[in-house]
Amino acid sequence: MEETIRKFKEHLNKMQAYGHAFGILNYDAETVMPKGASEHLGMTYAVLSEEMYKLTVSPELKGYVKEILEHRDEVDYITRREAEELNEEMQRTEKIPMEEYVAYQVAQNDASNAWHTAKVTNDFALFAPHLEKLVNYTRKFAGYWDPDKAPYDVLLDQYEKGLTMETLDGFFALLRKELLPVVEAVVKKGPVVDDSFLRARFSLPKQRKLSDRLMEVMTIDRNHCTIGEVEHPFTTNFSKDDVRITTHYHEKAFASSMYSVIHEGGHALYELHIGDDIKYSPLGGGASMSIHESQSRFFENIIGRSEPFLAYILPDIRRFGPRALKDVSAHDFYLAVNKSEPSLIRTEADELTYSFHIMIRYELEKQLIAGTLQVKDLPEAWNRLYKEYLGVDVPNDTMGVLQDSHWSGGSFGYFPSYALGSAYGAQMLKVMERDIPVWELVAKGELKPIVNWLTERIYQYGCLLKPNELIVKACEAPFDPHYYVDYLKNKYTEVYGL
Ligand SMILES: [Zn+2]
Known part of the structure; x- marks a missing residue:
């Protein structure tokens, strides 16, 4: 033996x-x-x-x-x-x-x-x-x-063991029922802050400095994690020794790169904290796409778009950023980066409307793989769903059906991971808040105890445990999408004073 x-x-x-x-x-x-x-x-x-x-x-x-x-x-x-x-x-x-x-x-x-x-x-x-x-x-x-099995169920199972269309149909139906009224109320209310400072010119070398600072606050070990620049940001890793995040800088949209760095940084933290005993093993990576997205979106949205975090990081942003940011208060900054508006581009979407972008891709993939939708009819179907779910007109395919790289890489069944991951993150937060003073720590820029909590319950296991076992480990209960719905309802009720 x-x-x-x-x-x-x-x-x-x-x-x-x-x-x-x-x-x-x-x-x-x-x-x-x-x-x-x-x-x-x-x-x-x-x-x-x-x-x-x-x-x-x-x-x-x-x-x-x-x-x-x-x-x-x-x-x-x-x-x-x-x-x-x-x-x-x-x-x-x-x-x-x-x-x-x-x-x-x-x-x-x-x-x-x-x-x-x-x-x-x-x-x-x-x-x-x-x-x-x-x-x-x-x-x-x-x-x-x-x-x-239905082919699309086979694909879903590859990204998340046991996930089926039946589960997802229920999940998305709940989101539609609970969140669509919130989206409508937000649209009706209109902007609550002038967010033009987010479009002030922020030089690329200085944005790179901000990225370094963000990675430092996130406690990312730069000896094992680099940052590169690409059109469509992603994270890759070859073991916990070598993790690489990427971002895309836009001179007049610094928040775009800022949140790419925090999102990809969340993926990196997961990989960097896999247990040493499995680091070169086939088990030495994230357990599933949804669990991975639960981490990236946890840092990007739950932490990164919270008022305590923004109050902490704003002085740094001011230090590197344009004059237009000098007089912006932390509260206004918080309102600005949580602005909700039905839009065209998934990666730029706010937390509230984000799931609707996923729902659209889910519906289309389901039909493509079932053979009930032909590729040639895809742009028209895409545009129709954007009108129906988000009320927006798609001006061209670059901003429509061609915007994401996933399908070009043959990833069908991946998109639902994003929505599912966001929902996992909201449920984890509840238990974490019971164990450690999450928001006091975030306000002081001390993210290490949060990373430690996640390492203990999720990161260290790599693929040793299955996704559903990890959820139970982290949340002490099986997956329940109501935490996510409540989190979003509370947040947007507060941001928009609904
Ligand atoms: Zn991601």
């Missing part, structure tokens, strides 16, 4: 190394790679994916996993969980023929390139055939993985 475990771990190291290389190439492509290199990169991807595929479905690995699982009571918990995860992944990969797996990687790379160009040139027709390919592959793969 000892020998099997040794060989198993050796095999995992090899897979980890390929994953690492793949990840670095991805990061490079998103940040500094010249556009003209994409064909060459596609060739490299094809070679590496084939090797990764072989490693994942290798008969040796299968043998180790089988033996470990047969003796599951004799091996340590980490090894057992690794074998379980690998077993699931192998079964998933094995069900896809190798040629299709490799062809899919190439299609994904092509789609991503086409999307970048299509977004800049407002040319949905350029992206459409690529998207269609990805939708077809995805539907096919979902059928391979579990032919007895």
Whole structure:
């Protein structure tokens, strides 16, 4: 058995190394790679994916996993969980023929390139055939993985174990019922503060300094976390040793980068605090997309858009920022960054209307994967839902259906994680408030005890525990969306004096 475990771990190291290389190439492509290199990169991807595929479905690995699982009571918990995860992944990969797996990687790379160009040139027709390919592959793969389930349920389950359309339909129906009246009341009331200072010119070098300061307040270890600049901010990590966040600076919208940094910083904190015993293991990452989003959105919105945090950070913003901020009070700043307004762009949306952006994508994905909506009809369906849920007219596809990168990367079933994550965060806050003086700490800029609380209940476990187990660990109860609804209702009633 000892020998099997040794060989198993050796095999995992090899897979980890390929994953690492793949990840670095991805990061490079998103940040500094010249556009003209994409064909060459596609060739490299094809070679590496084939090797990764072989490693994942290798008969040796299968043998180790089988033996470990047969003796599951004799091996340590980490090894057992690794074998379980690998077993699931192998079964998933094995069900896809190798040629299709490799062809899919190439299609994904092509789609991503086409999307970048299509977004800049407002040319949905350029992206459409690529998207269609990805939708077809995805539907096919979902059928391979579990032919007895609705394909979209199969996809949801990959991002969040056990999540189904039935659960999400109920979740979104509750949000619609409880929050739509609040959205309407806010629109009726209109702006409560002049927020023009958010559009004052804030030089990029100074915004970079603000980013450094924000990462410092968030207690992010810069020895293990860098910040890069991209069109569409994201976080990536290769282990807890190497986490990379990114942002996008706009000279006349500094809050946009500020909240990207706090959001991605939340993702980074999670990865940076994974337990040392699993740091190079396949278990050494976030447990699910929703749990990850619960952390990024917790820091971005619950902490980052709270009045105590803003009162604390405002002097720094004033120190780096434009003159227009000199006389702005913390309260006005708080009102300004919590302004709610139905709008076009998801990533810029306020907390209250945000879930509606997700609902729209959820409805559309569901239909695309079910085959009841054709890719060519997607822009029209998108625009119709934006009118229906948010009352806004979409002027072009760049600001509409082409705005997000997710579908170009083949991520279908991911979007609901954002809304679900926000809701998890609100529920965690309730328990955290009972354990530690959250707002007193935030007012003093002392976020360490908050990070420690989250590390103890969530971060350290990586993928050792399943998402629903983590929720129970953190919240001492199963998921309940009412905390989120109450949190939003209270906050916007206060901000808008409803
Ligand atoms: Zn995120």
